[in-house]
Amino acid sequence: MRASGYAALGAATALACALAGPAQAGKANDTLVWSTDREVAVVDPYYNNTRELVIMGHLGWDALLFRNLETGEYEPLLATEWEWVDNMTMDITLREGVSFHDGTSFGPEDVAYTVNHVVAEDSGVLTIKNVNWMKSAEVTGDNTVRIHLNAPFPAALAYMAGAVFIVPEGHYDSAPVGADGKKDYAAVAPVGTGPYKAVDVKAGEYVHWEANPDYFAGGPKGSPAISKIHFRTLKEPNTQIAELLTGGIDWIWDVPKDQAERLEETGQITVANAKTMRISYMAFDVEGTSGTDVFTNPKVRQAVAHAINRESITRNLVGPASVVIHAACHPDQFGCTDDVPQWEYDPEKAKALLAEAGYPDGFEFDIYAYRQREFTEAVIGDLARVGIKAKLTFLQYRALRDLVWEGKAPINHMTWGSNSIPDISASTSHFFSGGRDDPAKDEEVIALLKEGDTTTDPAVRKEVYKKALSKISGELYWLPMFTYAKYYAFSQDLNFEPTSDEIPRFYAASWK
Amino acid sequence: MLAYLLRRLGVAVLVALTVSLITFSMIYLSGDPAVALAGESATEEDIESIRRYYGYDRPILVQYLDWLGRALTGDFGQSHYLKAPVAEVIFERLPTTMLLGACALTFALVLSIPLGVLAAIRPNSLIDRLALTIAVIGQAMPSFWFALTMVLWFGITWRLLPITGSDSWANFVMPSIALGYYVTPAVMRLTRAGMLDVLATDYIRTARAKGLRPHTVLFKHALRNAIIPVVSLAAVQFGFMLGGSIVIETIFAINGLGYLAWESIQRADLPMMQAIVLVLSVFYILLTFLADMLNAWLDPRLRTA
Numbered sequence: 001m002r003a004s005g006y007a008a009l010g011a012a013t014a015l016a017c018a019l020a021g022p023a024q025a026g027k028a029n030d031t032l033v034w035s036t037d038r039e040v041a042v043v044d045p046y047y048n049n050t051r052e053l054v055i056m057g058h059l060g061w062d063a064l065l066f067r068n069l070e071t072g073e074y075e076p077l078l079a080t081e082w083e084w085v086d087n088m089t090m091d092i093t094l095r096e097g098v099s100f101h102d103g104t105s106f107g108p109e110d111v112a113y114t115v116n117h118v119v120a121e122d123s124g125v126l127t128i129k130n131v132n133w134m135k136s137a138e139v140t141g142d143n144t145v146r147i148h149l150n151a152p153f154p155a156a157l158a159y160m161a162g163a164v165f166i167v168p169e170g171h172y173d174s175a176p177v178g179a180d181g182k183k184d185y186a187a188v189a190p191v192g193t194g195p196y197k198a199v200d201v202k203a204g205e206y207v208h209w210e211a212n213p214d215y216f217a218g219g220p221k222g223s224p225a226i227s228k229i230h231f232r233t234l235k236e237p238n239t240q241i242a243e244l245l246t247g248g249i250d251w252i253w254d255v256p257k258d259q260a261e262r263l264e265e266t267g268q269i270t271v272a273n274a275k276t277m278r279i280s281y282m283a284f285d286v287e288g289t290s291g292t293d294v295f296t297n298p299k300v301r302q303a304v305a306h307a308i309n310r311e312s313i314t315r316n317l318v319g320p321a322s323v324v325i326h327a328a329c330h331p332d333q334f335g336c337t338d339d340v341p342q343w344e345y346d347p348e349k350a351k352a353l354l355a356e357a358g359y360p361d362g363f364e365f366d367i368y369a370y371r372q373r374e375f376t377e378a379v380i381g382d383l384a385r386v387g388i389k390a391k392l393t394f395l396q397y398r399a400l401r402d403l404v405w406e407g408k409a410p411i412n413h414m415t416w417g418s419n420s421i422p423d424i425s426a427s428t429s430h431f432f433s434g435g436r437d438d439p440a441k442d443e444e445v446i447a448l449l450k451e452g453d454t455t456t457d458p459a460v461r462k463e464v465y466k467k468a469l470s471k472i473s474g475e476l477y478w479l480p481m482f483t484y485a486k487y488y489a490f491s492q493d494l495n496f497e498p499t500s501d502e503i504p505r506f507y508a509a510s511w512k
Numbered sequence: 513m514l515a516y517l518l519r520r521l522g523v524a525v526l527v528a529l530t531v532s533l534i535t536f537s538m539i540y541l542s543g544d545p546a547v548a549l550a551g552e553s554a555t556e557e558d559i560e561s562i563r564r565y566y567g568y569d570r571p572i573l574v575q576y577l578d579w580l581g582r583a584l585t586g587d588f589g590q591s592h593y594l595k596a597p598v599a600e601v602i603f604e605r606l607p608t609t610m611l612l613g614a615c616a617l618t619f620a621l622v623l624s625i626p627l628g629v630l631a632a633i634r635p636n637s638l639i640d641r642l643a644l645t646i647a648v649i650g651q652a653m654p655s656f657w658f659a660l661t662m663v664l665w666f667g668i669t670w671r672l673l674p675i676t677g678s679d680s681w682a683n684f685v686m687p688s689i690a691l692g693y694y695v696t697p698a699v700m701r702l703t704r705a706g707m708l709d710v711l712a713t714d715y716i717r718t719a720r721a722k723g724l725r726p727h728t729v730l731f732k733h734a735l736r737n738a739i740i741p742v743v744s745l746a747a748v749q750f751g752f753m754l755g756g757s758i759v760i761e762t763i764f765a766i767n768g769l770g771y772l773a774w775e776s777i778q779r780a781d782l783p784m785m786q787a788i789v790l791v792l793s794v795f796y797i798l799l800t801f802l803a804d805m806l807n808a809w810l811d812p813r814l815r816t817a
Contacts, residue, residue, distance in 0.1 A: 039775060041594040049551045124565045129555045182565070186595045203594045203601070204775075205767055234676060235762045235771070242663050242675045398780065399543030435556050
């Protein structure tokens, strides 16, 4: 290249440098920028079931109730009072003086419209389980509404606080009709009553929120302290860290353990490890449909359980907030208990059990997984120490779920987040009520869970759930592994407290 | 000539359709799209509801023919994930990827052709060894590592360039170098080899014997012939950059087409994937055609062949 060519290239680079824009995040701009690796295209809590929208759901919308994480109690949010008329009917009195982001007043018609829309068969709501326990809602007065259930549903308050967000009456009526003739409800612009309102959305890139100046005072969410909250998609974890270090963003999570420790060492970033509602488990092919009948033998399942050092995996790979679990549920969920048969790490006992089962030299099998390969590799290492050779097949989630449903996985190492619902019906009942995810289809367990899921007496629920959990862990249909923990990394200017339900409360964050 | 062109066009359309049919089938082979759309904590009920809503409960062939029928009328449908018209999303992202590809290719050509020529003029010299070193490093170094190294130095340590986004020219400097450097070795070695062959031919010796200036011999007679395979390679590499810049687009958070394709596969967004495959197939076909035209212009013998 000629000298003039190099000069031109140098000039172009200099120009490019000059054009580099300033970072928009941080205390100076009163803008909290948080980032994850997922694209957000739809800003609606019913038509986007990603974790990002669970978080944004609490930013932009309000539910009828609020769950106090410290006490575990339900407090008034859009509802001020609620009362069970019978075990399938609830009367609710609503808060007054609340308005939506578009300026319209909030009232019972909005609650009735929201409920009746989401429970309709053609609503297209993505997580139908969150709402299909309700049958309908009706306005009963100027400030009251009645919700009818399809069947007794003791976890109703948990779902009402975490998954049923109220939209204004007629909100989805303006949805455009797609080429297939169906209404595209996800295309409707977001409107809620929440502490922040969405002001700019670019599908797949960002969602910008601004504090709602008319947000009602005296509510459990408080008043927004930060003017703007921006969400931005950054796929690559290293890029997220680079932007965090240079002030381009203020908050990230899912930071790998080694990177989190290094970030902490820089002294520029606050790093926290907090538990989540996600659990890890290994499900056995107890019916022998996967092409090997080795796991139909309880002694083999026990050998596997004794061979795996779950404490070591949580301590060395997952993070300090992770704990080993012994029951097929999250310890924070109502009805969950660790007072069930437990399988301690004891490789010698594992070898003895293998010999008793007729496999003194171990055996080979395929283990399936889709998330955090290193966790499953640690399991494989532990199994190898007692002579069991596990070959890892690592698949995408949707491919693995197909195989699990077809009963083709001898052991599948999976995870479950319960949609952050703090009730056992969102975890154990999902997996052991006889559906396609149920590895055992144990009639006794199915009956116990059905009783627990439809009884409103908390003491009875706890009792029957304990029996079901004891049978599941005793028979080792599952080997419950551990709770997931997440590393959070955020600006030192930020007052932020991670919560155990994996829903960051950005509306409660503030600058130092 | 017209018949030849039409025949080529017909084959190209068939290739594009075959690719789209294979893509459609492979999505089903890699798992249930309804499960992908429903997300990780979806229950059976959720998944069944989504399957019915999006029509995934119909036979695959019916779904494909339905898509094809609409596509032929220019309707690529709605993205199941982004909830926007597929054509709108693609044509919003395509210019970003094309700009990145063009910048990267320009960087690659500006670096590799002069080095290839210099290496051929003075084989086994210091400059030849330098070119070889650059080529070996470029071939061996993973592009993601090179990109992250640049981010570390130019983004974090010296803070000279923005790390993410596509708002200004500055955003394209690091991604273009990272993407272009990967292409550099092949272009450089091909230029060098072509120049060495051409410089050893009789007509170059004759040109020199006629007393033509070295500059004229080198650029007007030698390079023009040596660069013919480079043009074909550059066209193919540009096509690769359009569809294959996923890693670079991910690291620098550039919302381009490659990244969109990868994401659409991950989330089984069938309408989006089908349209991207079709668009990229058409681009490859067009680029190959353009490369042929360019070669014909550079080499008159090809025009009469």
